[in-house]
Every structure is written in structure tokens, then in C-alpha cells.
Amino acid sequence: MSELESWNDHAAKTAILDFVTAVTTAGGPEFAPPAGRVATFDNDGTLWVEQPMPPQFDFVFRKWAEEVEADPSLAAREPYKAIIEQDAAFFEGVATQDPQVVATLLQAFPRSWSGTTPEAFEAQVREWLRTIKQPKFGVPYVQLVYKPMLELLAYLQAHEFRVFVCSGGGRDFMRVFAEETWGIHKENVIGSAAGYEYTDGGLLRTDEVLGGLALGPGKPEHIFAQTGRLPLFAGGNADVDIEMLASARFALLLAHDDEDREYAYTKAADKSLAKATELDWTVVSMKNDWVTVF
Amino acid sequence: MSELESWNDHAAKTAILDFVTAVTTAGGPEFAPPAGRVATFDNDGTLWVEQPMPPQFDFVFRKWAEEVEADPSLAAREPYKAIIEQDAAFFEGVATQDPQVVATLLQAFPRSWSGTTPEAFEAQVREWLRTIKQPKFGVPYVQLVYKPMLELLAYLQAHEFRVFVCSGGGRDFMRVFAEETWGIHKENVIGSAAGYEYTDGGLLRTDEVLGGLALGPGKPEHIFAQTGRLPLFAGGNADVDIEMLASARFALLLAHDDEDREYAYTKAADKSLAKATELDWTVVSMKNDWVTVF
Numbered sequence: 001m002s003e004l005e006s007w008n009d010h011a012a013k014t015a016i017l018d019f020v021t022a023v024t025t026a027g028g029p030e031f032a033p034p035a036g037r038v039a040t041f042d043n044d045g046t047l048w049v050e051q052p053m054p055p056q057f058d059f060v061f062r063k064w065a066e067e068v069e070a071d072p073s074l075a076a077r078e079p080y081k082a083i084i085e086q087d088a089a090f091f092e093g094v095a096t097q098d099p100q101v102v103a104t105l106l107q108a109f110p111r112s113w114s115g116t117t118p119e120a121f122e123a124q125v126r127e128w129l130r131t132i133k134q135p136k137f138g139v140p141y142v143q144l145v146y147k148p149m150l151e152l153l154a155y156l157q158a159h160e161f162r163v164f165v166c167s168g169g170g171r172d173f174m175r176v177f178a179e180e181t182w183g184i185h186k187e188n189v190i191g192s193a194a195g196y197e198y199t200d201g202g203l204l205r206t207d208e209v210l211g212g213l214a215l216g217p218g219k220p221e222h223i224f225a226q227t228g229r230l231p232l233f234a235g236g237n238a239d240v241d242i243e244m245l246a247s248a249r250f251a252l253l254l255a256h257d258d259e260d261r262e263y264a265y266t267k268a269a270d271k272s273l274a275k276a277t278e279l280d281w282t283v284v285s286m287k288n289d290w291v292t293v294f
Numbered sequence: 295m296s297e298l299e300s301w302n303d304h305a306a307k308t309a310i311l312d313f314v315t316a317v318t319t320a321g322g323p324e325f326a327p328p329a330g331r332v333a334t335f336d337n338d339g340t341l342w343v344e345q346p347m348p349p350q351f352d353f354v355f356r357k358w359a360e361e362v363e364a365d366p367s368l369a370a371r372e373p374y375k376a377i378i379e380q381d382a383a384f385f386e387g388v389a390t391q392d393p394q395v396v397a398t399l400l401q402a403f404p405r406s407w408s409g410t411t412p413e414a415f416e417a418q419v420r421e422w423l424r425t426i427k428q429p430k431f432g433v434p435y436v437q438l439v440y441k442p443m444l445e446l447l448a449y450l451q452a453h454e455f456r457v458f459v460c461s462g463g464g465r466d467f468m469r470v471f472a473e474e475t476w477g478i479h480k481e482n483v484i485g486s487a488a489g490y491e492y493t494d495g496g497l498l499r500t501d502e503v504l505g506g507l508a509l510g511p512g513k514p515e516h517i518f519a520q521t522g523r524l525p526l527f528a529g530g531n532a533d534v535d536i537e538m539l540a541s542a543r544f545a546l547l548l549a550h551d552d553e554d555r556e557y558a559y560t561k562a563a564d565k566s567l568a569k570a571t572e573l574d575w576t577v578v579s580m581k582n583d584w585v586t587v588f
Contacts, residue, residue, distance in 0.1 A: 198512075203515070217491070224497055
């Protein structure tokens with residue numbers, strides 16, 4: 001069991017190992033041919049810290065604050081107004097990935113990035129990754145990826161799973177750090193997606209969002225569109241992951257119950273925790289199942 | 295040079311081997327790290343026979359003929375009318391993948407497959423693959439994949455390229471046979487794409503076409519959306535491949551000049567052949583460069 005060394009030898013780890021053994025045992029009753037071994041993971045709160053808000057919003061809100069500085073008239077308009085005034089209800093909706101709040105934000109994205117080249121966007125994300133620190137831990141967000149989850153991704157890959165991340169967050173945002181951080185190629189990153197126009201020999205971002213948000217039922221929809229399959233193994237941590245987890249043969253739900261080492265909260269996760277009981281998903285207690293968090 | 299054994303030792307083969315050697319030689323001036331080794335290939339006319347028309351249209355037109363039989367009133371409407379009357383201009387547009395004709399066809403697809411499950415669609419495609427024969431060769435279409443191209447896909451994969459197919463044809467249609475025919479996973483197939491709705495625990499096709507057709511500029515757009523990159527190596531055979539080929543570092547254009555072993559035609563390929571001269575692409579003569587075709 002040395003592959004998952006940051007996991008305590010409790011029920012969750014045993015369930016993962018048993019499932020992977022069963023689907024990779026040739027001739028066994030649960031054997032899954034390698035072609036079908038697709039694993040999908042949510043990102044925010046599943047692979048890295050999502051408190052006090054999903055990291056990409058920190059990136060976006062800083063960009064919008066710069067825009068208000070350049071054009072103060074924007075301060076009277078949403079979502080700029082809510083950000084400047086630190087509107088509590090708005091930030092609550094952001095923290096819980098409330099689909100309506102997320103949709104409002106997505107409508108504002110085109111104003112900021114329409115016409116941007118992929119290279120320019122990547123440079124902005126890299127600068128943010130390098131310089132901005134998460135408020136509780138005082139380190140860049142990319143250092144707050146959960147070590148036990150990285151071990152799990154590697155363990156699945158070692159057993160011929162193709163690992164994908166499927167997040168409601170921006171596909172292009174995640175693709176900037178996917179390869180160096182998760183060890184998965186950009187094409188294995190699925191998320192809410194801007195359109196692009198190929199013109200004069202290069203790509204420019206448009207103001208479209210293609211295929212809807214990768215939240216709730218949008219997760220299996222985006223996963224099928226990208227991979228042609230539904231997952232054999234899926235991991236999530238919130239209500240917006242329910243459909244993805246329900247579409248998989250093995251579902252893992254991460255419970256944030258570790259106030260000391262990370263955060264303890266069930267907001268926006270109550271329904272998924274109830275569903276885990278109902279459908280016998282494997283619930284991972286950050287506090288009890290993980291030897292180390294980062 | 296044994297990997298490409300169906301290729302004659304002429305300039306095209308040499309150019310391919312030289313390029314792959316250059317980008318895989320660590321420390322060399324043209325070295326490309328494995329993460330960036332994305333290769334993309336058109337399908338119709340590049341990986342398999344596209345005459346007398348792209349094979350998927352045979353599949354679609356048979357479906358529509360069945361629909362007319364069930365509901366004769368459809369015979370008065372396009373595109374059913376053109377098919378029943380064997381309208382020459384219409385079939386010319388189909389054969390050349392004329393974007394307007396293809397767009398008309400795509401508008402008709404939803405009528406036939408909206409509300410279909412992926413499993414039901416796959417069963418229809420498999421039945422067609424098994425039973426229908428190409429008129430000139432008298433064998434199922436899937437036996438008319440070019441052997442030299444299969445060797446090329448395998449050669450690139452052996453050099454850590456991730457190989458994708460990007461066709462104006464239907465993504466889900468190609469995904470049915472991609473793994474057994476090309477040796478690439480479903481997620482490496484890019485094409486014109488229906489929407490899907492996840493409802494009651496399953497997926498149903500909608501009447502949307504997401505992200506536009508994967509033709510012309512739509513090819514690099516779809517490739518970037520799926521992979522996060524533009525190709526290092528690309529292969530095509532027609533005018534609708536120009537933008538994809540121009541976006542790659544190495545471009546291969548297949549010329550159909552072998553009336554005896556396949557077909558000889560330049561229709562819908564004249565501009566791409568001119569572009570090949572202008573931009574110094576590698577042109578493959580089916581007649582002279584290939585020892586065997588199938």
C-alpha cells in the first residue's frame with residue numbers, strides 16, 4: 001500500500017485500493033479494459049484549497065480591480081460594484097459556487113479577456129501564480145494542492161487510468177499549471193470554456209462560453225464531450241459535483257472537516273454528503289484519512 | 295527506417311523522419327519537449343477513402359432514406375429531396391465538403407438524432423460499419439484506411455507524440471471506431487460535435503452543434519479547445535485543412551494521384567496544393583510515395 005503513503009490505512013484508502021484492484025484484475029468479474037479507465041476530478045476543494053474563495057476568483061477580482069482603477073465609472077456596475085463594496089451575499093455566492101453568481105461573473109469575463117491571445121492570458125495567470133498568496137497559509141495557491149490527491153492521481157495513472165480534471169472553473173486558467181502541478185496534459189483539463197477565433201494565423205478569445213458551465217449536470221456533459229465516456233472513477237467535494245459522481249462507477253467525496261490543517265465547512269456540500277450515504281460513495285475525511293494535507 | 299515500411303524512400307518519407315528526429319533530439323536546436331508534441335490529422339481523404347463521398351454521408355443518407363420511407367411527405371423537403379432525386383450539384387457539394395452544403399446537412403441532423411442515447415447511436419454506426427460496402431472496392435469503409443498513414447500515426451506515438459484526428463465529420467461517429475482502427479482513444483478525436491444533456495442519470499443528444507464546424511479555421515479552433523495547443527505536426531489533403539496545416543510546425547499534404555489504386559482528383563484541393571508550394575509543406579504523392587495503399 002506504499003503508493004498512497006499520505007493516506008491512513010482506514011476504510012477510504014481500502015475502498016480505493018479494492019476498487020482499483022478489482023477493475024484491473026484481468027479475468028475478474030469487475031475487470032474494466034484500459035480504454036474505459038477514465039478518472040475525473042473536480043478541482044476547487046477537491047485538488048486544492050477553495051477557501052475563502054475558489055482561487056480563480058482571486059485572479060479575476062484583481063483584474064477587475066485594476067480595470068476599475070483605470071476606469072472609475074465601472075464601480076457603479078455589477079459585478080465591479082459588489083467587489084469594490086465587498087458585498088457579503090455576493091462573496092457567499094462566490095464561495096459556494098452558486099450557479100447564478102457564477103453565471104453573472106461569466107457574463108463579465110468577456111469584457112476583460114475578449115480579444116486576448118492564449119499567450120497573453122497565460123502570462124497573466126503565471127504572474128498571479130507567482131506573486132499572490134493565499135490569506136490563511138501565506139503561500140501561492142499552487143502550493144496548496146493536496147498531497148494525498150496527487151498520490152491518488154499518480155496511483156490511478158500507474159494503473160492505466162487516464163486522469164482528467166473537470167471543474168466549473170476556467171479550462172484555460174487550469175491548463176496553465178496542469179502539467180507541472182498535476183502531471184496531466186492540457187488536453188486532460190475540462191472546464192468552463194471560452195470560444196476562440198483563428199484569424200491571421202493566430203487565436204483570439206471571443207466573448208462566447210461554449211457548452212455551458214461545467215457545474216452540476218454540466219460536468220458529465222463536458223466530460224462526455226471531451227472524452228466520449230462517463231468516468232469509471234470520479235472525485236469531488238460539493239453539491240455541484242453530484243451528477244459527475246453519480247455518473248461514475250466509483251465515487252469519492254472529500255469532506256472538509258479539518259479546521260486546524262485546512263478548513264471545516266459543509267456549506268454547498270450538504271446535499272452531496274447526503275447523496276454519499278444514499279448511494280454508498282466513499283467519503284474521505286480530511287482530518288482522519290490523511291496523514292498529511294500538503 | 296523500418297517503421298514506415300509502406301513508404302518509399304523518397305523525399306516525403308525523408309522529410310518526416312528528419313523532422314521527427316530534429317524535434318526529439320534532446321539538446322538540439324529544434325527540440326520540442328514531449329508535452330508539446332501534438333499531432334493532428336484530418337480523416338476523410340487523409341486517413342481513409344473519401345470518394346465518391348465522405349463515408350459518414352453514406353451512413354447519414356441511408357438513415358434519411360429510411361425516414362422518407364417511413365414518412366413520404368419528407369421527400370418534398372431538403373435535404374431529403376436532393377438525396378431522393380440524386381441532385382448532382384448537391385452531391386458535388388457533399389464530395390468537396392462545401393461548407394454551405396455541410397451546414398445544410400448539419401441542420402438536418404438534429405431531426406434524426408436529437409434525443410438519441412450515445413449507446414443507440416453507436417449501435418447504428420456499428421451496424422453500418424459491418425454491413426455497408428464502398429462501391430469501388432466492395433469492402434466496408436473501415437477496411438479502406440491507408441496503411442502508410444496508420445504506420446505514421448504509430449511512428450509518431452512511438453516518439454511521444456499524442457495523435458489526434460480533427461475532421462469536419464461528426465466527432466461521435468468517428469469515436470465509434472477510433473480505438474480499434476486508429477489506435478487512439480476517443481478523447482483524441484476532434485470533430486463537429488452535437489450537444490448532450492445529462493438527465494435522469496443518462497445522456498441524450500440535443501439539437502445543438504457546439505463550437506461550429508471543424509472545417510477551415512474551425513480546425514485550429516477545435517484543436518485548441520480540445521488540447522490547449524496548436525499542432526507540432528499536422529496532416530491533411532484538402533482546402534478545408536489549410537488553416538490547420540498552416541498552424542503546425544510540420545505540415546503534410548496528401549495528393550490523390552493514384553487512379554489505379556485509389557482515386558485521382560484535385561477538386562477541393564487546388565488551394566491547398568498551391569499553399570503547399572508557397573509554404574514549403576511536404577506533399578505526399580499516393581502514387582509515388584506509397585508502396586501499398588491499404
